[in-house]
Amino acid sequence: MTTTSGTALNPRSPSQDRSRLTRQNLLEAAGDCLCEIGWTRTTVSLVAERAGVSRGAAQHHFPTREELFTAVVEYLADQRTAEMAEEVTQLPPGAERTEAVVQMLVRSYTGRTFRAALQIWVAAASDEVLRAQIVPLEARMGAAAHQAAIQLLGVDERLPGVRETVQGILDMARGLALANLLTDDSRRRARVVRQWSKLLQEALHDAALPDPQPGAAS
Template sequence: MSTTAERDRAPKQDRSRATRQRLLEAAVACLAEHGWAGSTVSVVAERAGVSRGAAQHHFPTREDLFTAAVEYVAEERSTALRDLFPHGAADRRALLRALVDLYTGPLFRAALQLWVAASNEEQLRGRVTELEARVGRETHRIAVDLLGADESRPGVRETVQGFLDMARGLGLANLLTDDTARRERVVSQWAALLDGALG
């Protein structure tokens, strides 16, 4: 039988988790829209509808907040991608389109802002480098799983990684102009290349 203290603690923990999630989502949106310079803890707290003190309770530093935000959304994105293709992808083009879409949304814009800031700010560089390596490994693992790629075969690992690197490049091109038509042609070409490389 639970005590009154335990019953009181559960709603408090739920509120705390909800506040944390609102802060993470607001941080990604602010970073994508306003860049690093325009994304302060106060701006994020206001957007999330919480006090600056509540934000700092969850994330003591600005770096903590933004690296946690990008990591959180990357995890959500990975889960969503796996959920789209729970048994692998029968339609390779649809899968490749979904992978390329990872690099054209607000998360990619937010991550890019973090990369640029990290290139100039020493205290951020190590954290962002480690985060990017972890997200990159997870994205590669998901792509390999969903493509049913056998990385023990020569060149398969490099082909999959080459596709992901190209997808990132398409994401960069899309930041300045709507690159949808060209992106579609490139994805079709990569689908043909992967059909040959993966069998």
């Protein structure tokens, strides 16, 4: 098929659509299994069964278990990034924005993406093959999360202390997520987030202020 200008079109074939849907179903099923029953019990056969496809079809898309679960982490992270893009449009201005951003970041580490990824990170600690795939992916995801936080907060990480302050918030968000794994920690977490937000607002505001000139009146 061509356009009126003579440019050839390359529409997706039904088989390509089916392949894309099968891959997505496998990733969704794998994410659900990781969250519900953990890494040890999540096999390729079980994922295929939940996705409604054969084990052979699953292995066609992901030849190894490691490739499947590395792809799951990336897939779920992309989903969360898309959700955050929607949430950004609802952020308030001014000081309230800081707390809203911190809440958004904490949600990123207390939801499905983090729960599934945590299972894989723990497994990768003792699995060299899996670790070789997860470490570079985690580095890319960590850098992306840091840059997203910098942009959402509207701060300049070239200023002294800003980069470390923002990274500290991300690290503490992971800690809150771990505390929430076994019990509902939402009430305590809400109080902690409010306090963090106040400290973060003060720290970033101070970092953005120009240094006083020598001899300036105090």
